Amino acid sequence: MAIIETKNLTYTYPGASKPSILDVSFKVEKGEFVLITGPSGCGKTTLCRCFNGLVPHFYQGELKGEITVAGIDPLKHHTYEMAKHVGLVFQNPENQLFALSVEKDVAFGLENVGVPREEIRKKVDHAMNLTGIYDLRERSPHEISGGQQQRVAIASVLAMEPEIIVLDEPTSFLDPLSAEKIFEVINDLNKKQGITVILVEHRLDLTAKYTNHLIVMDEGKVRFEGPPREILSSDETRLIGVGIPKATLLYQMLKKDGLNLSATTPLSSEELADQILEAFKPND
Amino acid sequence: MIEAENVHFSYPNKVEALKGVSITIKDGEFVAIMGQNGAGKSTFVKHFNGLLKPIEGIVRADGIETTKTSVARLARNVGFVFQNPDHQLFSETVEEEISFALKNFGFEPKVIEERVTWALNLLSLTQYRKTSPFLLSGGERKRVALASVLAWDPKTLILDEPTIGQDHEQKEILRQFILQLQSQGKTVVIVTHDVEFVAESNPRVVLMKEGKIVADGVGKDILTDPALLEMSSIVLPQIAQLFTKLSPLGLPKNIIDIYEAKEIILKAKERKPLQ
Amino acid sequence: MSVFDGLRFRKVYSPIHNLDPRIKFVYVISIFVVAILFSQIIPLMLLFLLQIPFVLLAKVSRQWLRSLRGASFLAALIFVINIATTFFTSGYRITPLNIEYAASLTLRFVVLVESFSVFFLTTSPDHLGLALEESRVPYEFAFAFTTAVRFVPVLAEEAQTIMDAQKARGLELEKGGLLKRIRNYVPVLIPLIVSAIRRSLELAEAMESRAWGATKKRTNLYALKLHRGDYALLAISVGIIAIAVYTHFFVSIPTITSLL
Numbered sequence: 001m002a003i004i005e006t007k008n009l010t011y012t013y014p015g016a017s018k019p020s021i022l023d024v025s026f027k028v029e030k031g032e033f034v035l036i037t038g039p040s041g042c043g044k045t046t047l048c049r050c051f052n053g054l055v056p057h058f059y060q061g062e063l064k065g066e067i068t069v070a071g072i073d074p075l076k077h078h079t080y081e082m083a084k085h086v087g088l089v090f091q092n093p094e095n096q097l098f099a100l101s102v103e104k105d106v107a108f109g110l111e112n113v114g115v116p117r118e119e120i121r122k123k124v125d126h127a128m129n130l131t132g133i134y135d136l137r138e139r140s141p142h143e144i145s146g147g148q149q150q151r152v153a154i155a156s157v158l159a160m161e162p163e164i165i166v167l168d169e170p171t172s173f174l175d176p177l178s179a180e181k182i183f184e185v186i187n188d189l190n191k192k193q194g195i196t197v198i199l200v201e202h203r204l205d206l207t208a209k210y211t212n213h214l215i216v217m218d219e220g221k222v223r224f225e226g227p228p229r230e231i232l233s234s235d236e237t238r239l240i241g242v243g244i245p246k247a248t249l250l251y252q253m254l255k256k257d258g259l260n261l262s263a264t265t266p267l268s269s270e271e272l273a274d275q276i277l278e279a280f281k282p283n284d
Numbered sequence: 285m286i287e288a289e290n291v292h293f294s295y296p297n298k299v300e301a302l303k304g305v306s307i308t309i310k311d312g313e314f315v316a317i318m319g320q321n322g323a324g325k326s327t328f329v330k331h332f333n334g335l336l337k338p339i340e341g342i343v344r345a346d347g348i349e350t351t352k353t354s355v356a357r358l359a360r361n362v363g364f365v366f367q368n369p370d371h372q373l374f375s376e377t378v379e380e381e382i383s384f385a386l387k388n389f390g391f392e393p394k395v396i397e398e399r400v401t402w403a404l405n406l407l408s409l410t411q412y413r414k415t416s417p418f419l420l421s422g423g424e425r426k427r428v429a430l431a432s433v434l435a436w437d438p439k440t441l442i443l444d445e446p447t448i449g450q451d452h453e454q455k456e457i458l459r460q461f462i463l464q465l466q467s468q469g470k471t472v473v474i475v476t477h478d479v480e481f482v483a484e485s486n487p488r489v490v491l492m493k494e495g496k497i498v499a500d501g502v503g504k505d506i507l508t509d510p511a512l513l514e515m516s517s518i519v520l521p522q523i524a525q526l527f528t529k530l531s532p533l534g535l536p537k538n539i540i541d542i543y544e545a546k547e548i549i550l551k552a553k554e555r556k557p558l559q
Numbered sequence: 560m561s562v563f564d565g566l567r568f569r570k571v572y573s574p575i576h577n578l579d580p581r582i583k584f585v586y587v588i589s590i591f592v593v594a595i596l597f598s599q600i601i602p603l604m605l606l607f608l609l610q611i612p613f614v615l616l617a618k619v620s621r622q623w624l625r626s627l628r629g630a631s632f633l634a635a636l637i638f639v640i641n642i643a644t645t646f647f648t649s650g651y652r653i654t655p656l657n658i659e660y661a662a663s664l665t666l667r668f669v670v671l672v673e674s675f676s677v678f679f680l681t682t683s684p685d686h687l688g689l690a691l692e693e694s695r696v697p698y699e700f701a702f703a704f705t706t707a708v709r710f711v712p713v714l715a716e717e718a719q720t721i722m723d724a725q726k727a728r729g730l731e732l733e734k735g736g737l738l739k740r741i742r743n744y745v746p747v748l749i750p751l752i753v754s755a756i757r758r759s760l761e762l763a764e765a766m767e768s769r770a771w772g773a774t775k776k777r778t779n780l781y782a783l784k785l786h787r788g789d790y791a792l793l794a795i796s797v798g799i800i801a802i803a804v805y806t807h808f809f810v811s812i813p814t815i816t817s818l819l
Contacts (some may be wrong), residue, residue, distance in 0.1 A: 205480075
């Protein structure tokens with residue numbers, strides 16, 4: 001049973017001249033790490049907000065088509081009910097933290113739901129440990145770095161123990177080093193905790209290696225869907241404006257010029273390096 | 285030309301943000317100032333148009349000492365585009381937004397009209413002339429902010445984190461645009477932590493750490509020095525990462541450009557017998 | 560920005576800071592009531608002196624003196640107006656009793672203002688927010704309060720950035736007459752307001768995504784527990800009111816003038 005399923009999902013913001021997402025249909029299985037990418041304005045941000053009901057409840061307008069998330073129809077349930085199953089982490093770290101201390105922020109969702117204090121304590125501590133911010137628990141959100149703030153945001157969503165976590169370009173405002181750390185945290189949550197992850201990102205060089213399910217969107221539609229290796233080697237993908245990892249591009253260039261590299265498209269410089277070293281080995 | 289000699293600066297209530305930095309940026313150069321958050325990059329460039337004045341040391345923009353000059357006067361020659369366009373936009377139309385600085389600098393109405401048209405054209409915003417800037421998309425608002433600074437044609441342009449929130453194509457357009465500005469003789473300074481963008485543009489790189497300049501030179505050499513980068517918490521560009529792992533092949537390590545990478549690998553293969 | 564420095568709370572821990580804000584508030588109210596009860600100068604002086612041990616224990620003497628300085632202008636005004644009114648209405652004469660009375664009115668004002676000042680100086684916003692949450696105030700208000708406090712430094716920085724951005728476009732905030740100067744701030748205020756609105760929308764999204772409104776029976780990670788010190792302060796407050804009421808009705812308080 002798919003944990004997320006959409007059929008012909010279409011949505012136009014009130015007052016907009018054309019739909020932000022058009023006929024979007026796909027399935028996500030439990031435990032997957034899904035990567036969604038595409039040029040600015042392709043609809044990926046709108047799609048994220050469909051998963052927990054912000055679209056259409058918060059943004060108004062009409063959402064057409066069908067969508068099921070963790071067995072529930074977001075159209076027929078309040079956003080606060082969806083929050084128990086799917087957590088959403090946004091782009092701007094600063095605007096997701098409202099409490100005066102880190103741990104109070106992480107506890108926010110649980111407090112809203114009315115979880116008893118001892119349980120809140122346990123879940124908050126657990127979430128902070130998983131994201132490596134336990135030592136920051138008494139700090140105020142303004143004192144910590146962007147990368148740390150984003151980890152607090154992830155922890156505060158994690159504390160509610162959702163089956164799915166959706167992250168909409170969480171590293172936009174972060175430097176590459178902090179971004180890498182965030183991706184490692186997210187990957188651990190997926191591989192070690194079994195949480196289904198949906199990550200919207202531009203930085204494919206850092207993230208393509210984590211996923212088996214890549215969705216490329218353009219102008220509101222799903223253009224490509226499947227394993228990243230095939231999709232990222234196609235010219236069409238590049239022409240949409242997606243940032244193909246340099247390793248993949250170089251691989252194609254070398255192969256075209258006759259270098260005997262393996263048939264598997266590399267997604268990272270490690271993979272390409274291994275392939276090149278292999279190609280340089282003498283034929284014994 | 286921007287000159288800084290032994291600049292020291294501290295914000296009130298904070299530790300020293302700049303601990304004696306010196307730099308000379310000649311006309312027409314393209315410089316990328318890099319470093320971790322808190323290294324002092326933005327603090328440093330804010331001295332170039334007088335937004336900040338050094339507590340010790342001297343900063344000169346085109347020979348004028350910044351300590352004795354107002355920001356408005358210095359801004360005539362040094363344009364500064366901030367990271368978030370929403371911190372600038374306030375007018376009812378894009379046209380008014382772009383004329384704002386021109387009015388402040390006392391340009392004649394006829395000249396203002398010409399400059400606005402020119403700037404709109406340059407940034408492909410002509411169809412939005414009478415549109416409210418608040419109704420435009422994020423990328424478009426960034427272009428309006430850029431247009432409003434370019435309108436008065438400053439000799440030097442400073443861009444603070446211009447690539448944040450941009451997708452691949454937008455960054456490519458920006459890169460081409462900077463090259464275009466350079467070809468027109470403008471000096472361009474960018475503050476950024478986007479290593480890939482810098483690797484593709486190959487400017488002069490100035491690396492900062494904890495208020496000091498730790499490296500200043502050819503981008504290629506600095507961005508491929510693992511010790512330097514680790515010290516300043518910067519990630520190696522993708523191509524450089526590849527070449528680090530190809531060290532058994534004895535290839536040069538200071539490669540950041542994908543085309544150069546291809547040539548070098550293929551040549552190395554040709555040189556090996558029996559393949 | 561120096562104005563906002565004062566609002567940025569410095570984490571200073573002292574026994575006074577650790578007291579429950581609700582009890583501190585009860586104490587302040589009791590001071591308030593007693594100050595209103597008396598118009599004689601001696602009890603008001605005692606009331607004023609009563610604050611000093613709290614100020615010293617809380618190590619906020621510098622800030623407290625600063626707030627005293629702030630109140631002094633209004634206090635002086637009250638004194639002068641009082642003396643002037645008495646002067647003109649009682650046949651151009653001033654007696655020592657008049658002066659004493661004017662002084663006690665002024666002192667009453669100072670005591671009222673200062674007791675609140677001590678309250679805010681010794682209560683961190685976190686603690687205050689928590690007290691609001693634990694009291695019968697609807698959660699929305701407590702939340703609005705803590706969120707506002709949380710974003711004060713952010714907004715202050717943003718205001719500075721916006722001013723810098725516009726200055727870099729030739730805006731000269733210092734130039735021109737009063738009207739021009741006010742107009743000069745439009746390019747600073749509009750981005751600030753627009754940014755605040757955008758921020759509110761993003762915050763609202765984040766709140767909704769974390770189950771805001773799921774139940775009216777919100778729980779809390781923290782709990783305010785009353786300790787010995789709180790009960791002591793409560794006892795002191797009650798004691799003060801008791802003594803004050805008794806003194807007011809059964810003890811005749813001499814004026815300083817009569818003692819001289």
